[in-house]
Amino acid sequence: MKHFYISFIFFITVSITYAQKAIVVSGGDISNTNFSISYSIGQISQTSTINSIGSFNQGIQQPYEIFNKQPIAVCKNFTSQLGVNGTATILATDIDGGSSDMEGEFTLSIDNSTFTCANLGPNLVTLTVTDEKGLFSTCTATVTIEDSIVPTAVTVLPFTLQLYESGSDIIITSEDIDNGSTDNCEITSMTLDKYTFDCNDIGENIVTLTVADAAGNLATASTTITIQDVTAPIVFTQNITIDLNDAMNATISAGDIDDGSIDNCGIATMSLDILDFSCTTLGDYTVTLTVTDTNGNTAEETAIVTVIGDDLDGDLITDACDSDMDGDGVDNENDNCVSTVNPDQEDVDFNGIGDVCDGTDVSFPQGFSPDGDGIRDTYIIEGLAQHGDNTFEVYNRWGNKVFGSKFYKNNWDGISNAQSVLNKDEKLPAGPYFYVLTASNNTVYKGWIYINY
Structure with a gap:
């Protein structure tokens, strides 16, 4: 038996109505003068005879299918995850939604089976269904590529930073903490939970690095930064x-x-x-x-x-603290002239003030009683220390000098020392006497003294 194909030969209606069908013809040896062909259009079997002059005779026979139909392509959407190497591979069956062919076997193929990080999101993929005779049909599916693999965050080992002498903050970056973080696609950002350090951060600080990829996957890792202050103060003093x-x-x-x-x-x-x-x-x-x-x-x-401080005696002890302010060997509490050197403590008028510093005005008592009882036994002129270079003379009421002294020291005890009296070196009788004191500045003081026993 010989087979051959005749397309759009017999009737124009065949070409119009079954434009995508083929007519399979079977018959005898075409070298015969007359041979017949049988064919079918739809489920109607036809038999026709062609004679040697090209006449075409048609007849009805048993149903015999001579047309091959296209397969039916059916797609479904599909989601695929990228692997650790950043790629994803799909099969034609992954997007086949039930394609079929009425007449037998068929094959499936797709126009893209491998995807990378660049294909994240929806991708259109064409499925082609081809039957054994080469007829095919296509459909399109959406293949969504996802990346669910988190990055691998890696930080440096704990380390120490020392604060600046100027007091400025220490500022670090993500790169200072990252130690080779990776991702199956690419890392889009690295952030830290703390970037600056100051005096309030002395000691250990846990710093967390967050790594994000293009798919929004996050991974974290932490390290410890020890902040130290080793800068000593700067000291300024003043005298x-x-x-x-x-x-x-x-x-x-x-x-x-x-x-x-x-x-x-x-x-x-x-x-x-x-x-x-x-x-x-x-x-x-x-x-x-x-x-x-x-x-x-x-x-x-x-x-x-x-x-x-004041230092009267030059002993480097201030006078306010010096127990012997004038340095005369007499403690201040016993010194009758604290501020003036007065080692012998002379006090001619017995007023408790040393002569060297006594500024008392000259004053003459009206009398004294040299009876040896220790009370007013000598004639004491107050303020006499101011007139150490003096002359003191005493006269009785008849004008006779009964006592005289050059540089009088308040030591007359009523005994006469004059040459012109009979009772020399004896106590004068009680009574009034006239005194004359000639001071160093030639000032003359006169008055009456009364001796009483």
């Missing part, structure tokens, strides 16, 4: 002067010596090695100011404290 005339009990504080010391994280304490200068020896003293910051760093600097 000061203490005047013990103003206060014998003189104390100072660190604030008196400090002249604006600074530290990058703040000063916690300031202290001095010497605080008390009460009644100390006059002169210069070196003091040390120690400054400690909030993190235990210390620094120190010196300054000069100059102690001044």
Whole structure:
């Protein structure tokens, strides 16, 4: 038997109505003068005879299918996940939604089976269904590529940072913390939960790195950053002067010596090695100011404290604190002239004020009683210390000189020493006597004295 194909030969109606069909013809040897062909259109079987002159005779036979139909392509959408290598591969069956062919076997094929990170999201894929005779049909499906693999976040090992001397914040970046984080596609961002560090962050700080990929997958990893402050304070001091005339009990504080010391994280304490200068020896003293910051760093600097005050005797003890202010060997509490050297404590008028500093005005008592009872036994002229170079003379009522003394010392006890009287070196009788005192400035004082026993 021989087979051959005749397309659109017999009737124009065949070409119009079955334009995509083929007519399968079977018959005898075409070398015969007459041969017949049988064919079918739809389910109607036809038999026709062609004679040697080309006549075409048609007849009805049993149904015999001679047309092959196209397969039916049916698609379905499909979602695929990228792998760790960043690719995804699909099969034609993944998007086949039940394609078929009425006459037998068929094959499936797609125009794209491999996808990468660049194809994230929806992708149109064409499914082609081809039967055994080469007829085919197509459909289109949406293949959605997803990436559900999170990145691998890797951080550096814990490390230490030291604060700047200037006090500026330490600023880090994600790159400082990342230690080779990866993703099957690509990393789109790396962020930290903390970028800046200052004095409030002294010690260990846990810093978290967050890595994001193009699909929005996140991964985190943490490391520890230890912040240290190793910068010592900068100490500024100033010299000061203490005047013990103003206060014998003189104390100072660190604030008196400090002249604006600074530290990058703040000063916690300031202290001095010497605080008390009460009644100390006059002169210069070196003091040390120690400054400690909030993190235990210390620094120190010196300054000069100059102690001044009145020093009458030059012994470097201020007079207010000197037990022997005038340096005469007599303590102030016993010295009748504290501010003037007076080692013999002379007090010619017995007023308790040393002659060297007695400024009492001259005063003459009206009398005295030299009876040896220890009370007014000598004639005492107050203020006589101002007139040490003097002459004192006493006369009786008849004008006779009964007593005379050059440089009188308030020591006349009523005994006559004049040459012109009969009772020389004897006590004068009670009664009035006239005195004359010639002072060093030639001032003459006169008056009456009464001796009484």
